[in-house]
Amino acid sequence: MFIPLLRKTLKRLGELPARKESEVEELLKNYDDVLLDGTERPIQKPSDNETADEYYSGKKTHSLKNNVLTLSDLRIVWISQTYEGKIHDKNICDKENLRFPKGICLWQDGGFLGYKPKNVIIKLLVDCIILDYLLA
Template identity: 45%
Template sequence: MKMSYQELKNKPKTLQSLTGLNPQEFQTLLDKFAQAWTAYVEETFQRATRQRAYGAGRKAELEQLEDKLLFILVYFRLYPTQEIQGFLFGIGQAQAHEWVHRLTRVLNQALGYDQQLPEREPAKLEAVLTTCPSLEFIIDGTERPINRPQDKADRKTYYSGKKKAHTLKNNVITQRGGKVLFLSDTYEGKKHDKKIADEEAYQFPQASTLWQDTGFQGYAPEGVKIEQPKKKPRKADLTQAEKDENQTIAKIRVEVEHQIGGIKRSQIVVQKFRNRVDHYADDVMEIACGLHNFRLSHRPRKAVQPQKVV
């Protein structure tokens, strides 16, 4: 029996395990997904030059819209091989490959309709951050593994000394107590977090506060108050006051680690990335951030008051 939404809609725990969304969230996203699918069909299959009407020909493997959304959410949540993904939904590997890339585009559009995608243009960052009620932000870098490149030069470029593996890297900027607001471009693992920030030239609202770790040592945008742990001096120790301050900063910065953990509920950005289609590695990270933001927006949670620095 192939997997279908009809089979899973009355099994909320199983549905959430497979997709990362509970039934109510699934239905909410389905509304936006339907709009995105309609736009995709109009753009792709209803061109004036198209000779065959949409719906003609053989029956689609994923006929129901609910199954289309289920298909792509399962792929992002579990990241099975396309052979297994096809088996789960009763189609072959080649068809699974086509549906993965087709529905990735539609899912991205759906999250865009719901305004859950992070900003990607550094030039627009300041305008996005200015709308936040609290001008306190956290920046951090995150890495995800890839298969060992065959090319020798690529092996050196994508090798991360920190992770001791070949990786891809992004910077994320979050609002304290809020969502992922910005996602950088995707870079090779060798590139340093601070260098990405310098090259993308982020601009922050005046008088805002930026919390960062020692990976951004020396990064200080104009007009921004920087909160960063003090590094241990060579051949010396931190004072007790400095240790206490570092601990206070760490308690606040841990929020971004929770956000990154939410992003990485999508196993497609946790397991070794296997897809080789151009730009797909960047697309999936954007969608993983969007799915995390979507859950934060639509799932009731206890109000957490941001900690204050004493």
């Protein structure tokens, strides 16, 4: 009931995150920095074992995953398609085929090692990499 109203309001305010990778370059053209991160939402374990394996994230839970692009003011400007918990953050980006404005600084954590889109400056969030390691 409230979700359609919220979606309509966010869209009217220009705050609804993009879902199409083709929109990312245009959205970010006036920004110098953007943060790329993966998110997980826990779900109930699927009853079918094969399906359950696809949704097991390796972090002791079954989940759905998305990647998000966030501006420095914490506004989410893009959300990837939703994937099974098993998929790695970098692999989501490989599937999504994002294009960024030339010269933008892309901040990312260790989940994206090896992901380097064309014409961007990669910055690693070292503290996040250490924290991710300690929490795993």
